[in-house]
Amino acid sequence: MLVARSIALFVVAALFEIGGAWLVWQxxxxxxxxxxxxxxVIALGLYGFVATLQPDAHFGRILAAYGGIFVAGSMAWGMVADGYRPDRYDVFGAVVCLSGMTVIMYAPRGD
Structure with missing residues (x-):
């Protein structure tokens, strides 16, 4: 249940950050x-707040792992909002980023 909550928070944070940046861009x-x-600007502020709700207490770990969500989410946003079509290298890079996020956030640790 903790992993599902964490993933949901990452998705909400991505919607606020990517959506906020897109609104400023527009x-x-x-x-x-x-x-x-x-x-x-308001959406970007909400992103910062949502990131603090992650169950893990390590700021560096949260933001590093969020990077993978941001990369994949940005490509998805571009596809939906702007008609962007990623090529195979974009997709491969996003998969690598999401794999890294999974290791950083959810690898078993003794701490």
Missing amino acids: GVRKHRGWPWIGAG
């Missing part, structure tokens, strides 16, 4: 204005 690069930028 506001600035696509000239959609300050409301989009403001919504993005």
Whole structure:
């Protein structure tokens, strides 16, 4: 149950961070204005809060592991929101990142 909660928190954090960055991108690069930028900043702040809810107490471990979720989630977001189509190297790289995340977060430890 702890692993499922942790994964769910990673997914929620990714939605806030990637979504927030996308909103800022839209506001600035696509000239959609300050409301989009403001919504993005709020979402990015919520990402930071959600990350603190992880059951593991080690900041470095959480953020390092989250990197794998961020890479794969960013590609998925790009596919859905912008029509991006990853090539096989993108997919392979995302799988490597997710594998690393799994080892960092969920490997059995004695601590």
